[in-house]
Amino acid sequence: MDSYHEFNMSNGNTAKQLRVGATSVSVLEGGAGRPLLVLHPAGGAGNWLPYHETLARRYRVIAPDCPGFGHSADSDLVDGVDDLAFLYADLIEQLDLKDLIVLGSSFGGWVAAELAVLVARSAISKLILVDAIGLRIPEAPIADLFAMGPAEKMAALFHDRTIAARLFPAEPDIDTIMAFYRDEMAFAKFAWSPFCCNPKLERRLHRITVPTLILWGEHDAVVPRQHAERYAARIPQAQLQIVPDAGHAVLMERPEEAIRAIEQFVGT
């Protein structure tokens, strides 16, 4: 994770605590322009990553840490992804974000989908779901990241293991391990059971009437392609785009290709 921290510091981006109702949320912000709410995956919250930086060249990037993840305190008031959707609906109102684009990957994609179902037309103008969990498709189960050791997990998340090896130290120090553990605890709170999904989400996706990009790593070994296809089939204005030579962690593994697709979609 050294590269995370270095990038964080070199960028000068510091987290600020934002009070949203009764909950305190740590938010990273950078760039200017059209607002882009970036919802993090289950791991690595609280870090200003290269893809944030690239997106910040064109957009005002607002990247909150869900309670319990990254630098946000855990909250008893937020113990389901529905609570997260309401939290971010409040945050959008509070920050008075207009013409908002919402981008969520993996766990963040689930949160983004729930948020878009909740607020529908009024608050979001475009939605991007990247290798999102959230749907229950029994014949295409999501890989159990909880049960994997660190090496297995990296192999599952990245198609190109040399990229994974570059991003993550082979022997992390105890603080790095604890940061991972904290994120994983928060992920377990939201996604242990029902496993990585809201069984009711699929029947509500018709409420997402904004243009939606479903972006998926060609070789995603965590969330099977059927999930991308199901999202694309149930969201009325959705288009599915595959990022070649990428695994689950598309935005970290192929940031240029992924962001090109995102910019193209937003520009249309």
Place this chain on the structure above:
Amino acid sequence: MQFNLFHLMPYPYLPDDFDAKYDTASLTLPNGIFDPKRGVALYNRYLDELEYAEQLGFDAVAVNEHHQSAYGIMPSPNIVIGALARRTSHIRLCALGNAIALRDHPLRVAEEIAMLDNITDGRVISGFVRGIGFECYAQSVSPTRSIARFREAHDLIVKAWESREPFQWISENYEFRYVNVWPRSVQQPHPPIWVPGTGSFETMQWVAQHRYSYLSVYAPTRVIKSWFDGFRAAAKECGYVPAPEQIGFMVPIYVAETDERAHEEGRQHVEWLYHKALKIRTEYYFPAGYLSAKSFRGMIGSGAKPFNQLSYEEILDMGYAVVGSAATVREKLKALEAYLGFGNLCAVLQIGDMPHERTMKNMELFARQVMPAFAGNRH
């Protein structure tokens, strides 16, 4: 000293290629390995051993709950106690314990324990546990909810035992609008409650506050010392000194005619327990949230080796098992009693893949040549 025979009921017939082929004896070890024909003989053999404990003068037998594991084939300790209830007449029968945090319907435990307490005329001891990490996977219970569920389920069960009127129960994890448990337990207000701990300070405090019995699980002797000291300190904060039987020490023990013979016979079984039965993937044992961040940091900082990487010598040196002649075992247990301070010994005398005859011999030597040395301070 109270002497309890603690039986784990392991499944000893693992395939020859177990070490090479499987990285765990729990959760995902295929159940095709379990042979029901052998199961018939095995369960009945283990029940014979538990029944024999009464003849040998043990105060109690204790059995536990584990799911999807060759380490222990008792998904329900209450069934084992039910099987022993009418085959024994005075020995106490301890469920150590029911994994109440795994239950969506904890009142079933309140009912079963109360039934058993009636059938046995008040011989039941009710242990409660959270269930271990891999059981959070096996029972689809988020490890992050395990502690809260344990406490709520406990409060509900105890209230159900103590209440004389129907009541409504609403808590974060449980909602029961009509709680009215029949039968009532024979022991009033309820059977004794024992709770094993693994070093969490919150657990020590909680057990001390409720004046229950606190029991250790597999750990090095010096670590158990810190747990028992922590428990005594927590009791002191509550304004009392714990009774001897409120502190329980659990340990596998093998006694033979001589030290040499004890090691010769016992070694393979002790190794089987730690190297095979307790072999488990770290992620199965400690799913995220099962340990608090503080406890997790302590665990990785301790540098403790996984059980299956401990040599036999390390197992003995660190105090994970006691092996020797009766004289040696007496001496070691006396020293442990003096150092740790416990009045309740939970002896695992069927260890790992130990066969029946050897188990019975171990039980006899322990009961006849070790227990009497502690007779002076028997409860």
